[in-house]
Amino acid sequence: EVQLVESGEVLAQPGESLRISCSASGFSFSKYVMYWVRQAPGKGLEYVSGISDNGGSTNYVDSLKARFTISRDNSKNKLYLQMNSLRPEDTALYYCVKGSGGSLRGACDIWGQGTMVAVSA
């Protein structure tokens, strides 16, 4: 069974940094692009970042490019999102998402359950 399991709920203060992770199983992780998509409470889906199968290519929503970094470790089947200088508006459920193939243009075919990141003083 294909599974994406994100790290647990996190509470951070404004200005802090943290890294969330996602463990993948049930598929050949190194052959698929991966994404992070977030959803603020009561709001819609927002694309955060994507990474190619070998990690050589990444993209971000412009508003987060300077503070967030996506990475992956194919030897551990893990996806990461490093988040710096956190702001209250970063409070959201962060979904780890599997791409349908090797292109960042493809569909998001498997979604994790999400990890809640709350930023508050």
Add this chain to the structure above:
Amino acid sequence: QSVLTQPPSVSGAPRQRVTISCSGSSSNIGNNAVNWYQQLPGKAPKLLIYYDDLLPSGVSDRVSGSRFGTSASLAISGLQSADEADYYCATWDDSLKRQVFGGGTKLTVL
């Protein structure tokens, strides 16, 4: 403000057919396939339609998708209470060089 525009809400009676529109531009829908996602209350999103009109395994054939010009549509026929959810369209944007999502449409079954 989302790059792709969806109506905030739609509704329909049981057994009726509803459509949800998704409007974009030449840099996204006009040049790239559209995918649709269903998010049931309190759940993670699920891929509903990919590559404009293809159904993933396990998705009911009451669902269909289409794309024409810079717009796309999702149709659900034979409405059931289980279809109550938020629906999102998404595609690649050639200018932004990333995926973009619509703002989402809440479907209510009356």
